[in-house]
Amino acid sequence: MKSLVVSFILLFMSISLPGVGQDQPVKIGIAGLTHSHVHWIFGSEKRGEIEIVGIAEPDKELAQRYADQYDFPMTMVYDSLDEMIAEKNLDGVTAFGSIYEHLAVVEKCAPEGIHVMVEKPLAVNMDHARKMEALAKKYGIHLLTNYETTWYPTNHEAYDMIKNDSVIGDIRKIVVRDGHKGPKKIGVDSEFLDWLTDPKLNGGGAIIDFGCYGVNLSTWLMDGSRPHKVTAVTRQFQPENNPNVDDEAIIILEYDQSVAIIQGSWNWPIGRKDMEIYGVDGVVYSDNRNDLRVRISEGYDGYNEKKYHLDDRPAPYDDPFSWFTAVIKDEVTLEPYSLSSLENNMLVVEILDAAIRSAEEGRTVSLQGN
CATH class of the missing domain: 3.40.50.720 (NAD(P)-binding Rossmann-like Domain)
Structure with a gap:
């Protein structure tokens, strides 16, 4: 019994x-x-x-x-x-x-x-x-x-420094640079290249492939605010490799008290994924996945600089598929407009659509709903 x-x-x-x-x-x-x-x-x-x-x-x-x-x-x-x-x-x-x-x-x-x-x-x-x-x-x-870039500890440390510790004061400018020499030059698989350079299957060239990184990060840093205006310029410097799409893109986003400048390119001689965030008192440089610098203004052009080399974030925040698992199991909670969230990425697509239209029509595009 x-x-x-x-x-x-x-x-x-x-x-x-x-x-x-x-x-x-x-x-x-x-x-x-x-x-x-x-x-x-x-x-x-x-x-x-x-x-x-x-x-x-x-x-x-x-x-x-x-x-x-x-x-x-x-x-x-x-x-x-x-x-x-x-x-x-x-x-x-x-x-x-x-x-x-x-x-x-x-x-x-x-x-x-x-x-x-x-x-x-x-x-x-x-x-x-x-x-x-x-x-x-x-x-x-x-x-x-x-x-x-969602899994870069530097980006999250930069966010915490700015949002939680106010290390550099209010954000005035975000500059994000992403890209490489171009998909054909770096030797991507033919199956990947076929659709990556197809305007229907990829939605565009470098403006989509690498412009999306900066739009995603800016949306996160701006707490989901929609920019008032979007201006973009695209060019094609490698017609022999990318005949149907752009390979150079610059996107400017105008917010109430700040701007974001996003440079997505298949023409960088050296591959990069980095970000600079300028505040009223200083700047945070997210140089790569693990290296971060902070400069605090001193006088006209002087500054005090600190450098950090960061370890990867703890599990599951260091890997997309471990994190996907944690979300499915309700072990982590999605914050509104966080980097992987649906809210953030709906706005990313809206901004990219406006950027493509801006580049095609040669004008600044205003976003409604601001």
């Missing part, structure tokens, strides 16, 4: 106590392999928070290359996302196809209650973005966007 009571108590605890089973990896499906950032999730699986249980990729030759590299059986690979969803009990799906395909992924996953993380940016345009947002809200799924 005693053993029966103990068994009943243990059964009740296993049903009633929150967090039981929370240590189990979430089951993740991968939608597409043509985006080379997919290497990231295969590396992250080793951490143990996720289990990749299926891959939807019709190009079997491409899938075989990944299978050989990461030692998974081709039986994991499905011809379509529909087939994978039907056969696997998925907690989440990560999208690694073209940006244009993000909408289709959400259309198939949301009605099944499957959470989605896409690679940056959220969508190719606002029409796609609005449809994705509506589906996510209707079916109650998380719809997240992954940027490499």
